[in-house]
Amino acid sequence: MALARPILACVFASALTLTARAEVAVTIGYLEQVTPAPPVLSNLDPLPENEGLAGAEVGLADNATTGRFLKQTYTLDVRVVPEDGDFLAAAQELLSVTPFVVVNAPADDLLALADHPDAADAVLFNAGAPETTLRNETCRQNILHTLPSRAMLTDALAQFAVRRKWTDWVMLAGTRTGDQAFAAAIAKSAEKFGVRLRETKTWEFDADMRRNAAQEVPLFTQDLAQHDLMIIADEPGDFGRYVAYNTWEPRPVAGTEGLVPVAWDRTVEQWGAAQLQNRFEEAAARDMRPIDYAAWAAVRSIGEAVTRTNTADRDTIRDYLFSEAFELAGFKGRPLTFRSWNGQLRQPIPLTNPRALVALAPLEGFLHQRTELDTLGIDQAETACTAFEE
Amino acid sequence: MRLSVLLAAVFAAGLAVPVAADEIWVSNEKDDTISVIDVETLEVTRTIDVGERPRGITFAIDHSVLYLCASDSDTVQVIDPETGKVLHELPSGEDPEQFVLHPDNRHLYIANEDDAITTVVDTETRTVIAQIDVGIEPEGMAVSPDGKIAITTSETTNMAHWIDTSSQQLFANTLVDQRPRHAEFTLDGSELWVSSEIGGTITVFDVASQAEKGKIGFEIKGIHPDRVQPVGFEMTKDGKYVFVALGPSNHIAVVDQKTYDVLDYILVGRRVWHMAFNGDESLLFTTNGVSGDVTVIDVAELAAVKSIKVGRFPWGAAYRPTN
Structure with missing residues (x-):
């Protein structure tokens, strides 16, 4: 009764030897467009000004700790564009430094950036825009999405x-x-x-x-x-x-x-999440929010790809992110991977009330031939996205 | 006459109060207690109040004291197994999760989960003798049978960190799959096994070269591979089996220690986490976190024979002989 799952020999893993590693330096860009918060009836819950950036910073620290053992160093290059600032100019500055940019901006700004000639070879991570169309009709091959769609x-x-x-x-x-x-x-x-x-x-x-x-x-x-x-x-x-x-x-x-x-909430504490919550709280002095999580996941995805491939090369990293070898341990109880047809990070969705995690989707009984995670959001069979077809 | 009456009384008392049987001690993470299970009757005989969020649990080699990681109390408690009383506390660094006792019966190697540190504590002088920077969320701890190498695995860095116990310095760092949780050396010290919860694998290293020697995957019919998550595991001393807790798949895998083949899967309670054998390794006790119970497995039959209700979120288990 030999039931052992055959482990596919993996090009990436076999290429990896920890002896004689060259030093690898990776710069990750963080680009945010500040938008005015709409007026609301209650002032009870002010929005933190660093939502997103704080998550990227914790992700960077996580990467750096791992990198220390592998002669890999990580830098976060941050551009926060004020309400009346020039978003594309800031983006161009970042792209001249690195192809890897975590973007926390409205959908229109994100698309304008993705379509800019300077971004043709970029790997942009959408951490702030939940529009489903960005994963569908208006998808772009240079945008991955770590924030779940609506x-x-x-x-x-x-x-x-x-x-x-x-x-x-x-x-x-x-x-x-x-x-x-x-x-x-x-x-x-x-x-x-x-x-x-x-x-x-x-x-x-x-x-x-x-x-x-x-x-x-x-x-x-x-x-x-x-x-x-x-x-x-x-x-x-x-x-x-x-x-x-x-x-x-x-x-x-x-x-x-x-x-x-939600993508993330303070009530998520299983699956080792308590440790991420503690790290975040210690760094930011507040609870981790969905866009923080998406920015963290983006920075960690890059880190994971660099760890396993030992390079900061854009093509190698992008290929690795879409390969079967890539898995992100995202503190939601199962490995997270990117959908090949629209660049969306597959992830369980916590259902929360203000005081507790009520359930984690996908719920039991919702089956899928590939992975139950694909019962959430745009599936391959229904996608209108063609930008990822090679 | 009087003598014979006395003897009869002693004899009767001996029958009424049987000699204390061996025990399995279980740490209940969300109850701040330990449940003590009688190995003969398979019932909980004592529940002991301990520090906050008890997780790692191990006895001294002579079983004279119990060491317990009280994670949220930021301490290792030293407990008298006879009375259940906390004798004293050891400095442990913040948030101690798991630890391993060196074969010298004196030094504890402790994973400080929130601090990315391994702390080495001298249990005699009750002082910290070294702190070693490791990866993020250190968890799995192991020490080689000859005591020369200690291992820390880090859950988010995804590495096994190899510590030279003579210098308390890292001498190697080896990548494994996502979220390594537990590490064990084989009894002869030639191999190191590391489980990866999210990666769904166990990586086997050759200790002499620290090179990867094999990888074991798991597959349970009807359960998506994402939910088959190897966590705690224990090896039989006869070199035959490795029992692997597969977390939310609610199964224990039985692996051939020599060929790495998966021989069988045994259904246990929900989110099975760690385990301990009894003295002759005829029984295996698994902690099932979500269902709050312990499953007893008959090792010869490779079958679950009983489940025992314990406290909330049982985490670790340790065996205590009483004779």
Whole structure:
């Protein structure tokens, strides 16, 4: 009964001998476009100014510790572009130094950068833009995505609802672009997993909910169709926080409020995550957030590729990232890899409430011929991305 | 007459209170306790309160004291196995997770998970004698049978770090697959085995050259390879088997120590983590973190025979002979 899985001889691993290593120096760029935070009703949760950068810095320290044993050194070259700054000029500066750039910027800026001639040979890591289209119709061969798409998040929520048989939904959606995009992703996920999205209402109130949520929300939700779960699509966290416990029907709330699908959250502590959380908290004096995680994963992906290939060569690194040998231990219980058809980092999605991890998608029972992780987001069979076809 | 009555009384008492059987001590990570299992009755006989987040657990070679990593108390506790009382605490560096006792029965090599350090503690003078910089999240610890080499594996750096115990310096660093968790030398000291949780493999090194000699993968029908995650493992002294805990796949693999072939898989509790044999290695006790129990495996039959409820998130296990 010899059941041992044959280990594929791996070109990368066999090329690796730890004796007689030449020194390798790697520069990783971090490029951020600062955007104005939209005004919200509550000032309870100010956004940290270094979301993203703090994650990249912890990733760099992780790389450096490993590099110390292998004569590999890592440098982070940081450009944070102010609201009225010249994003492309900063990008060009970075690209003259390194092809590896972690980008935390809106989708439009990211695309403008990817299409710039100087970026033709770059390996850009999208750590800040959740747009599903960036992984689909507008994908670029020089962009990898370590932040999950909105589709991955809402698919995770739909799987959870199906498991719990909460298959009748209604939705309250805000009016901002992100709210509408999240709402569209919810509708698509509902269709994909056989959930009935019975009604969507748009939240257009401009009253201050801190005072009268108790009066407004019951009336606003009174005439909604029968439902098991109320979805909130309110990405900046404007009105959503006032909905729970004020609805006409006693129903749980999910989406951007209540039960929330996220790339990362402070409540993730299994799978060794407590150690990453501790490292981050010690470095940044706050909890690690989704964009921090995406930037960390990008820097660690580069580090992992350099560790295994012992080079900073752009082509070798990119090939390695897409090879079967690449695996990132991302503290989510299984190895993370990049999708060959759109450059998205496959990853489990935590479903959290403010105080605990509720579930981790993909949930049991959602099967896939390749990996269950591909039940989340755009799968190969449905992709509209052609940029990665060789 | 009086004498015979007395003898009868002694005899009866002897029957009523059997000689204490050997024990398996289990650290419960999220209960801050140790569960003591009687190897004969396979029941928990004592539950002992210890420091915060107990993980690594090992007895002195003469079993006179127990050493316990109380990770969140940032200390190694020294416990009297008879009374269960904490005798004293050893300096351990921050967040001690796992450790190994040197064959000299005196020096503990401790992985400080949050600090990327291996701390060497003299248990007699109760002082730290060395701290060695290793990779991120050191975890697996091993020491060669001759005591010359100590090993630390680092989970995020993905290496086995080789420490010369005479100088307390690193002399080699060897890459393994993602998230190495545990390391063991073979009894003859010729091979080092390292498990990689996320990589899903065990790498076997030739100790003399530190060169990779073999790699073992695992495959369980109906379970995605991503969930087959080797963590703790133990080797039988007869050189026959290696039992490997496969984490969230809820199975123990039985590996041939010589050929590296996987011989069998045994279903145990959820998220199986570490394990310990009884004295004659006829039984194996596995800690199942998520289900909060210990599975008892009959080694001759390669079959699970019982599960025993312990505390929350049982982590490590250690054997204590009582006779």
